[in-house]
Amino acid sequence: MEIARRRFDTLIIGAGGGGLRAALHLSSADAHVAVVSKVFPTRSHTVAAQGGVNAALANVRPDNWHWHMFDTVKGSDYLGDQDAIEYMCRAAPQAVYELEHFGVPFSRLDDGRIYQRQFGGQSMNFGGEQAARTCAAADRTGHAILQSLYQQNIRARTHFFDEYFAIDLIKDHEGYLLGAVVMNIANSELLLIEAKTTLLATGGAGQLFRTNTNALINTGDGMAMALRAGIPLQDMEFFQFHPTGIAGKGMLISEAVRGEGGYLVNADGERFMEHYAPNAKDLASRDVVSRAIATEVREGRGCGEHRDHVLLKVDHLGAETVHQRLPGICDMVRTFLGTDPAESPIPVAPTAHYTMGGIPTNRFGQVIVPLQHGPEEPVPGLYAAGECACVSVHGANRLGGNSLLDILVFGRAAANHIVDYLHENRYHKPCPTDGADPALARLARWEQQGDGETVDHLRTELAQIMEENCGVFRTEEVMQDGLDKVTALSGRMGDVRLTDHSKIFNTARIEALELENLMDVALATVASALQRKESRGAHSRIDYPERDDVQWLRHSLYHRDTRTVDYKPVRTRPITVDSFPPKERVY
Amino acid sequence: MQTDNSNITRNRLAWQCRRGMRELDVLLLGFLEQRYPQLGTGDIDSFTRLLEYPDNVLLEWLLGHMVPSDRDVAHIVQEIRHAAVS
Numbered sequence: 001m002e003i004a005r006r007r008f009d010t011l012i013i014g015a016g017g018g019g020l021r022a023a024l025h026l027s028s029a030d031a032h033v034a035v036v037s038k039v040f041p042t043r044s045h046t047v048a049a050q051g052g053v054n055a056a057l058a059n060v061r062p063d064n065w066h067w068h069m070f071d072t073v074k075g076s077d078y079l080g081d082q083d084a085i086e087y088m089c090r091a092a093p094q095a096v097y098e099l100e101h102f103g104v105p106f107s108r109l110d111d112g113r114i115y116q117r118q119f120g121g122q123s124m125n126f127g128g129e130q131a132a133r134t135c136a137a138a139d140r141t142g143h144a145i146l147q148s149l150y151q152q153n154i155r156a157r158t159h160f161f162d163e164y165f166a167i168d169l170i171k172d173h174e175g176y177l178l179g180a181v182v183m184n185i186a187n188s189e190l191l192l193i194e195a196k197t198t199l200l201a202t203g204g205a206g207q208l209f210r211t212n213t214n215a216l217i218n219t220g221d222g223m224a225m226a227l228r229a230g231i232p233l234q235d236m237e238f239f240q241f242h243p244t245g246i247a248g249k250g251m252l253i254s255e256a257v258r259g260e261g262g263y264l265v266n267a268d269g270e271r272f273m274e275h276y277a278p279n280a281k282d283l284a285s286r287d288v289v290s291r292a293i294a295t296e297v298r299e300g301r302g303c304g305e306h307r308d309h310v311l312l313k314v315d316h317l318g319a320e321t322v323h324q325r326l327p328g329i330c331d332m333v334r335t336f337l338g339t340d341p342a343e344s345p346i347p348v349a350p351t352a353h354y355t356m357g358g359i360p361t362n363r364f365g366q367v368i369v370p371l372q373h374g375p376e377e378p379v380p381g382l383y384a385a386g387e388c389a390c391v392s393v394h395g396a397n398r399l400g401g402n403s404l405l406d407i408l409v410f411g412r413a414a415a416n417h418i419v420d421y422l423h424e425n426r427y428h429k430p431c432p433t434d435g436a437d438p439a440l441a442r443l444a445r446w447e448q449q450g451d452g453e454t455v456d457h458l459r460t461e462l463a464q465i466m467e468e469n470c471g472v473f474r475t476e477e478v479m480q481d482g483l484d485k486v487t488a489l490s491g492r493m494g495d496v497r498l499t500d501h502s503k504i505f506n507t508a509r510i511e512a513l514e515l516e517n518l519m520d521v522a523l524a525t526v527a528s529a530l531q532r533k534e535s536r537g538a539h540s541r542i543d544y545p546e547r548d549d550v551q552w553l554r555h556s557l558y559h560r561d562t563r564t565v566d567y568k569p570v571r572t573r574p575i576t577v578d579s580f581p582p583k584e585r586v587y
Numbered sequence: 588m589q590t591d592n593s594n595i596t597r598n599r600l601a602w603q604c605r606r607g608m609r610e611l612d613v614l615l616l617g618f619l620e621q622r623y624p625q626l627g628t629g630d631i632d633s634f635t636r637l638l639e640y641p642d643n644v645l646l647e648w649l650l651g652h653m654v655p656s657d658r659d660v661a662h663i664v665q666e667i668r669h670a671a672v673s
Contacts, residue, residue, distance in 0.1 A: 039605050047607035047642045143643040146607075163602065185602060216612045217605055250609055331650045336613070338672025505598035 003181070003190040003436060008034040008159070009422050011179050011195035013166045013222060015041035017049075017142070017404060018386030019201035020149035021411030022365075022418070024102075027156035029419050034193055036161045036182050038217060038510070041150050045203050045215045046407065049142030052117065052134035053099070053408065054401035055092035059109060060116045060132040062124060065089040068133060070126045070580055072402060076395025077537035078553065078582040079235065081571035084363040084391045088402075088409045095408040096135050102148040105137050121399040134401040141404065164191070165510050166221060168439035169198065169229045169382070170431060177381035178431050180225070181439035185510060188503040190443075192436055196425050197381050197418045200226065200359060200367075201411065204387035205521045207514075209352035209471060210463040212250045213242065222388040224517035226359045227524065228438070231369050231379065232557035232566075234390040235357035236521070237529035237539045240398055241472050243289035245351025246336055247309030253329055253348055257341075258282045260325050262314040264293065265345070266301040272310070287472070287540050290350040294473035297349070304347060311345035318342070350472045354398055356538065357528070358390040360557065365389075365414025370557065375568040381425075383418060385410040392555065395570075396537020446512050452497030455512045462489055462515075462522055470526045474541045479530040486526050490519045524558040531565045532556060549582045596631065597623050603638045611642060614649050618667040630666075633659040 010026050012019045015037035026033045037044065056063040068089040073080055096114065100106060107115040114135050122131040137144035153160075163185045170178045170192070179195040202222030206214025223233055244253040258264075263282045266272050276292040277284035284292075293310050302308050314322050319342035323330055326341070333341045361384050362368050362376065371377035385391075386407040393406055469482025493516065500508045534548040535541050554567040572579050597619070604615035615638070626634065637645070637660050647653045648664045655661045 039602075039607075043605065043607045043642060045607045048609070140643050142607075143641070147641070186599075213609055215605070215607050215609055216616075217607075249613060251613075331652065332610075335650050335668060335671060336610075502594075504595045505602055507598050507602050510602075 003192050005192045005194060006034070007194045007428060008032045009195065010034070010197045010199065010418055011036065011193045012199045012201060013180060014044070014201035014203060014386070014388070015160070016044035016201060016203055016386060016407065017046040017145050017149060018407035018411040019199065020146065020153055021408050022199055022201065022385060022415040023158045024149060024152050024156055025412055025415035026418060027153060027158045031419065031422055032159075034159045034161060034195070035153070036164045036166055036180070036193070038163065038165045038185065038221070040162050041160060042146050044146060045218055046142045046146045046404070048215065049404050050139045051119065051404070052136030052141045052401050053092070053096055053404040054119070054122070054133045054399070055096040055135055055405065056089065056133060057093055057096065057114060057116060057135065059113045063131055063133055065092065066577060067124055067126060067131065068092065069574070069577075071121055071123055071131075072393060072399060073580045074127070074583075074585060075121050075397055075399040076393070077397055077547065077585055078549070078580075079238075079392065079395030079536060079555070079570060081392050082574040082579055083571050084393050086574040086577060087363045087413070088393050088405060091409045091413075092405055095405065095412065099145060099148065099408070102152050104144045104148045106135055107138055119400040145404065161191075165513065166225060167442065167513065169225050170435040171229055172429060172432050172435070175379065176429055177229075177379060178429060178435065181436050185507075186505060188506055188509065192431070194428055194431050196428055197383065197421055199365070199414055199418070200382070200384040200388055201386050202388045204355035205518070206352050206355070208463065208466045208518060208522050208525060210467040211245050211248060211349050212352035213245060213252050214352070219514040219517050220355070220388070220521035221514065221517045222384065223358055223524075224520040226367070226384070227520050227560040230561065231359060231367060232559045233357060233521070233524045234360040234555050234557055235392060235396075235528070236525045236558055237532050237556065238356035238396050238537055239352055239525065240354040240356060240538050241286070241290050241350045242353050243286050243293060243350050244312060244348040246332075247304070247347035247349040249336055250351045251332060251336060252351065253312060253332070253346060257312060257314060257326060257329055260314070260321070261317050262312055264289075264348070265311050265313055266296045267303045267307065268301060272296050272301070287538070290472040291540060293348070293350055294471060298473060309347045309349040312348045313345040314341050315343060315345065352471070354403065355387055356390070356392075356394045356396065356398055358388050359384040360555070361385070361389045361391050361410075363391060363410075363413060364417040365410055366417060370566075370568065381421075383414040385414045396539060442513075442516070446498055446509055447501060448497060449501075450497055452495045453492060455496055455498070455508065455515050458489060458492065458496060459511075459515050459518065462486065462518060465489065466522055466526070470529050472540070474529060474539070475543045476530070479526060482526045483530055486519075486522050490523060493519060520560060523563065524560070527563065528556045528558050528565050553582065600634065600638065606645070607642050608646060611645055611649065614667055614671050618670045621670050622666065629659065630663065633663045636660055637663050
């Protein structure tokens, strides 16, 4: 089948903050850049980031990039690569000033400097007093960044392919990445975009789990494309959960509710946190509260028809207090549940929030894989940045305010490296005639007619299995069961049929392709989680409650072709400063 | 033919309900699935107009913090809020 072709210097897949930051740098350097996005760029998930960007500007309290680095290494439970973390923390102030120049309306102090708020996990003097490091544009930081970067890209003449879905990467026989096959969602027409360099910036995979805070678009598309191109995924067992999301829907109910005196009860009306954390009770750390809720549900004390959640009560505080102190939460609950938290308790369950793992890269954004010469050989022409990548600055657990920083710093770093690569590689390498065949075969499979299982059914089942068997309650038995179930489910993919084969805005076909992506990423996640026999950061096991630096201070790499996990060392040596050796993580 | 066109419009709107925030996905897609068959041409126009606004504006409207000045859009916002809890 002959498909249309376009040529660009760089193809960027994903138009969130990471993709747009890279695109702007490249277009400004006169590279010919294409950005492919499955939704209109300013509807990317970056828009949901409310918190802010960490940078040691020292505008409110004394600060230093080295303290920021210490906090990030400690927060990562020592799994983060210290060279990448040093690079990010040193580059942070510059990243913020650049945004300021692009037009991001940061909240300011009276003297005009950028205001900085306090976030958890930030310290002065390597673990001392609370720092104030997060720069924000009110509670719309992600939105402001995305709008500014998009406008700047229009000015710089970046070429956008809006509402195009990337199917698969194209590789030649020497292993060079030469672009991707993409589909116009409006009419199902295919396009082969040939590019000297390709950057994956497709975001996370929160849709793996039934209850999650992520937009529906977060289906791990770039991660799955990388897997299919023979690239392993790194540290996929590390997924950040928040203990209280609206049950079955996922929206965050912030800690502020428990901070104001709200507490959790099970189906017997019992304040169960007293058993799990006798002192801190409902204000125990996120992982403790998440696991307690999961345990109550597993042991049959969950609430509701399916006994799959617990209740968060605030009615004892009185209507006036609740409405005055928690207005945002009240609006959210009224909108999504039609109830008033001052009168009825809120059904809550742990909700999946952020994918720490992803496509392995170095601090230049190059995708790196184990090859004949060692554990970290760059894949020529391929880059990744942001939540889809694992550089790894978040290690086993991400700090608030570091995700926007990650996309800005490494979007820019990847673009810097791409500029050099383009200088050295002036011509397009020939695209092999069979380069698009795997993508075409995948698409042809969905044209099969007849009866079969539905995409919706398998997707619901997958999200349920992931929540129950690879969520916050992790043991050998639970996860082995999970791996068996996801493996069986992936075996049923061949039986799934589409009933709609039309061409115009056939969203059913896109959802089928997203399901394929989710299935691959789910296998990577549960297989990596099962193998890691320790508790570190967000990966918390009941049967291995301790961190084990002797055996497990290493990154996992899941390979799709063999469905196996192997490992590579953590980069514990920073670029210019001394290493932070692992210590017990106490806050 | 009319059914085909209606299906295409519905699918196009469904894709444009895919936003950057979970809250918006749930409200907009939930409304479309529940109410699309009953929507008249005017409502579809208003809904289409609503979807052109940026995500942060939609969130303010749909959580009830602000009301759109366009009356038809304001009406659709009310309908969406109503559908969310019915």
